[in-house]
Amino acid sequence: MRLVVDLNRxxxxxxxxxxxxxxxxxxxxxxxxxDPHAxxxxxxxxxxxxxxxxxQAIFVEGVAGLGEVGEEAPAATGAQGREASDAR
Incomplete structure (x- = not known):
C-alpha cells in the first residue's frame, strides 16, 4: 500500500x-x-x-473515493476544502 499526504492541505x-x-x-x-509505504x-x-x-489531504493507492496516489488532488476552496456553492 502506498499513500501520500498533501502537506500543504x-x-x-x-x-x-x-x-x-x-x-x-x-x-x-x-x-x-x-510512512508512505505503510x-x-x-x-x-x-x-x-x-x-x-x-x-481530505490523504490519498491512498487503490482505494476508491479517497483519491489515487498520482492523481491530481481536487482544488480546495471554501473554509474546509469543500467546493463553495453558488448562492444565486
Whole structure:
C-alpha cells in the first residue's frame, strides 16, 4: 500500500494519527510524519484515517473515493476544502 499526504492541505487536526498511530504521527502541534509505504496490515486503519481527514489531504493507492496516489488532488476552496456553492 502506498499513500501520500498533501502537506500543504493538511491542517494538523491529527485525526489520522489518532486512527492509525503506527502510520501517522504528529511532530509538535502542526507537523505530520507518516510512512508512505505503510504495511498492508495497516490498510483498514489507513482507510479510516483518510476518510476521517477533515480536509481530505490523504490519498491512498487503490482505494476508491479517497483519491489515487498520482492523481491530481481536487482544488480546495471554501473554509474546509469543500467546493463553495453558488448562492444565486
Amino acid at each position: 493538511c491542517q494538523g487536526y491529527a485525526q489520522c494519527a489518532f486512527l492509525a498511530p503506527d502510520v501517522f504521527e504528529m511532530h509538535g502541534e502542526e507537523a505530520l510524519l507518516y 504495511d498492508q496490515a495497516q490498510h483498514d486503519a489507513v482507510v479510516r484515517a483518510a476518510a476521517a481527514c477533515p480536509v
